[in-house]
Amino acid sequence: MRHAVREFPLSPRFVEGGSMSSVLSQAIVELEPQRVATLVGERLEAGHDPLQVLAECRQGMAIVGERFQSGEYFLSELLLSAEIFKDAVRILEPYLAKSGPPEPAGAVVLATLKGDIHDLGKNILATLLRAHGFVVHDLGVNVPPAVVVDKVRETRPDLVGFSALITTAFESMREAAGLLEQAGLRDGVKLMVGGGVTTPAVKQFVGADFQSTDASAGVAYCLSVVGGQASHAC
Ligand code: B12
Incomplete structure (x- = not known):
């Protein structure tokens, strides 16, 4: 049996991605690759938690998603946001990788x-x-x-x-x-x-x-x- 999308209400956090946003998430929403890279780099250099920086990037993506859904952004903007996000993760990755002990786990x-x-x-x-x-x-x-x-x-x-x-x-x-x-x-x-x-x-x-x-x-x-x-x- 195929389940309709409406049977799975999305989590409020997913739907209401735009309720709070930082300068970094706004730079993602405005699709500014250079500014995003600079802001991520500055935050990491200042010793901010890489997971918090990641959360802000993700929030920007949620707002991009809202704009796509409302017809304000098109697939080209969605694709560009993905490239910007990937570049941000590339900068974040070495910091994320430091967040735990590299012991064999499973x-x-x-x-x-x-x-x-x-x-x-x-x-x-x-x-x-x-x-x-x-x-x-x-x-x-x-x-x-x-x-x-x-x-x-x-x-x-x-x-x-x-x-x-x-x-x-x-x-x-x-x-x-x-x-x-x-x-x-x-x-x-x-x-x-x-x-x-x-x-x-x-x-x-x-x-x-x-x-x-x-x-x-x-x-x-x-x-x-x-x-x-x-x-x-x-
Ligand atoms: C970027 C993006 C794209 C990119 C994806 C690039 C890529 N390489 O992934 C591109 C442009 C290709 C794309 C395509 C499409 N997209 Co799109 N996309 C997005 C967008 C803007 C961001 C998604 C994202 O990457 N977020 C950031 C990541 C980091 O968040 P995350 O995945 O949730 O992951 C976090 C956690 O959830 C967790 N996590 C993730 N996985 C797992 C697994 C486990 C086990 C655990 C524990 C945790 C965990 O870890 C992460 C960090 O905490 C969303 C909007 C949104 N609200 O998210 C729409 C969105 C998902 N897309 C959407 C749509 C409709 C499409 C298209 C159908 C558009 C089209 N007309 O072609 C196609 C899909 C084609 C397909 N068959 O999949 C809809 C989906 C609607 C729905 N209800 O299903 C959304 C919600 C936009 C919208 N509001 O309309 N998309």
Whole structure:
């Protein structure tokens, strides 16, 4: 059965991205690549928490999303915002990678599933997990659910994580969970779903063990599964 988008109300944080904004998030909204890079660099040099800087960039993206939805921005602006965000993450990455101890922790299979090509959030989660010592098998975007099953069979990870930014990917996540079950692999892994569009209702729909719209919370959950400690950054 196909579930209509309206059955999964988006989280208020996702919808109301524009309620508070900083100079940095505004620079993203105004699509100013040079200014964003300068502001991110200045904030990091001044010793600001890289996760806070990331949160402000993400908030800018949420406002871009609102403008796209209202017809003020077009796909070209969405694409440009993604490039600006990627450049900001490139500057942030070495700082994010310092946020935890690089001890061997466990293994995670990550994917953005069929129907969804958004990967900025998934890539951030992968960076933070690696920084906390996890081996990450990142399958990429638009991944057929059967490919996840093959990877889990091959690598026997502790966790599987699906990232979704578009509601049509919910069916794919549920299909993947079902295929893991059928293959007898579901009990051996914890399944998490995340990405701005996910909510507790989506977790329930998919049959996942954990849901979050925050990569740091995802890392803390992964650490709790493998018996590690969340660092201060989580
Ligand atoms: C950038 C962007 C794009 C880029 C994506 C580039 C890329 N490489 O990812 C491009 C231009 C390609 C794009 C395309 C489209 N997009 Co778009 N896009 C966005 C935008 C503006 C930002 C998304 C983003 O990257 N945010 C920043 C990241 C860091 O946030 P995040 O993913 O939530 O990740 C954080 C957490 O959620 C967490 N996390 C992420 N994954 C996981 C996983 C786990 C397990 C855990 C624990 C945590 C976790 O970690 C991150 C840090 O904390 C959003 C607007 C918005 N409100 O988000 C629209 C948005 C998602 N897009 C939308 C749409 C409609 C589209 C298109 C269909 C447009 C079109 N007509 O073609 C296509 C989709 C094609 C497809 N099949 O996927 C809609 C989706 C609506 C819906 N209800 O489904 C949105 C909401 C815009 C809108 N308001 O209309 N998009």
